Amino acid sequence: DTGVSQDPRHKITKRGQNVTFRCDPISEHNRLYWYRQTLGQGPEFLTYFQNEAQLEKSRLLSDRFSAERPKGSFSTLEIQRTEQGDSAMYLCASSATGSLSTDTQYFGPGTRLTVL
Amino acid sequence: QQPVQSPQAVILREGEDAVINCSSSKALYSVHWYRQKHGEAPVFLMILLKGGEQKGHEKISASFNEKKQQSSLYLTASQLSYSGTYFCGTKTGTASKLTFGTGTRLQVTL
Numbered sequence: 001d002t003g004v005s006q007d008p009r010h011k012i013t014k015r016g017q018n019v020t021f022r023c024d025p026i027s028e029h030n031r032l033y034w035y036r037q038t039l040g041q042g043p044e045f046l047t048y049f050q051n052e053a054q055l056e057k058s059r060l061l062s063d064r065f066s067a068e069r070p071k072g073s074f075s076t077l078e079i080q081r082t083e084q085g086d087s088a089m090y091l092c093a094s095s096a097t098g099s100l101s102t103d104t105q106y107f108g109p110g111t112r113l114t115v116l
Numbered sequence: 117q118q119p120v121q122s123p124q125a126v127i128l129r130e131g132e133d134a135v136i137n138c139s140s141s142k143a144l145y146s147v148h149w150y151r152q153k154h155g156e157a158p159v160f161l162m163i164l165l166k167g168g169e170q171k172g173h174e175k176i177s178a179s180f181n182e183k184k185q186q187s188s189l190y191l192t193a194s195q196l197s198y199s200g201t202y203f204c205g206t207k208t209g210t211a212s213k214l215t216f217g218t219g220t221r222l223q224v225t226l
Contacts, residue, residue, distance in 0.1 A: 031212060042118065042203045042216030043158065056213060091157060095212070104148065105205075105214060107157040 004108030006092050012114045013082055020078045021111045025094030032075050033093040033105060034067055036060070043091055043107075049075060050097070082115045089113075117141055119206050119217035127223045128194050136189040136220045138204030147180055147187040148205040148214060151198075158203060161189075194224045 005024045013019050025032045031050050035043035046065070047057045051072035064082075069075040079086055089112050093105040119140045128134055138147060146165045150158035164180035164187055175192045191198055201221045205214035 033213070040219070042205075042219050043214075045213040045215065048212055050212075056211070058213075103212060104160055104163055106160060107150075109157050 004092055004094050004106055006090075006108040006111050008111055009109060010112045010114075012116065014116050015084060016081055018078065018080045019082060019113065020076055021090055021092075021113075022074060022076050023092030023094075023108060024074045025092070026096075026106060029094035029096045029106075030072070031095045031097060031103070031105075032069055033095075034075070034077050035091040035093065037089045037091055037110070038087075046077075079113075082113075084115045087113055087115045118215055119204055121202075121204060121217040121220045123220060124218070125221040125223075127225065130196060130224055130226055131193050132224075134191045134194060134222060136191070136202050136204075136222070138187045138189075138206070138217050140185045140206050140208075142185065142206075142208045144180075144182070144185050144187075145207045145209050147178075148207075149178055149187075149189050150203045150205060150216075151200045152203060153200040161202075191222070194222075196224050196226070198222060199224045 007022045033048040034046040037043045045058050046061050047067050049069040052069050064080045067077045089110045091110045092108045095103045095105045119138050122137045148163045149161040152158040162178055177190045180187045201219045203219050204217040
């Protein structure tokens with residue numbers, strides 16, 4: 001098992017452009033999370049899915065942000081009309097639920113977004 | 117509100133011990149500890165569940181005081197590889213999201 005993967009690892013874009021990130025969770029994990037992390041801070045929760053259902057969205061997530069997990073496997077996070085304040089590391093994590101599971105979240109390497 | 121960690125930063129010589137604390141103003145269901153090195157993803161260390169026992173392996177262990185809504189991470193005989201920023205992530209119920217603390221930067225020197 002290769003763990004959580006994210007693509008791209010780095011993205012530089014101009015203000016006003018749209019960007020899309022992809023996350024592939026650990027294969028048997030049914031929950032997938034998106035967090036955002038800025039320099040010197042801990043990760044901030046954005047949204048999470050259980051299978052293909054988006055169960056919670058943070059109030060931090062403006063209308064410019066949308067996430068999908070169409071078949072309950074990989075997920076995409078899209079930011080429309082990017083702003084300089086969107087510059088951050090976007091982290092994806094996954095976990096498994098079940099009677100023997102502690103719902104431990106394992107993180108991917110992240111996508112670093114820079115908005116010029 | 118996010119949990120508060122203390123100290124904010126600590127510098128150790130190799131072989132010394134350290135304690136990192138995580139305090140929440142809300143009743144906690146579980147506490148998850150992570151270590152993050154610069155430019156890398158957070159790496160899971162351990163989880164403490166409400167009503168569970170103190171967890172640990174080798175030189176890193178942790179405790180969870182449910183009455184005080186506090187958790188402590190104990191690093192003994194620190195190694196250079198322990199350097200990084202430590203975050204506690206908390207859950208206040210069975211809801212899935214983690215709320216991360218303010219972070220503790222740990223540097224181990226020779």
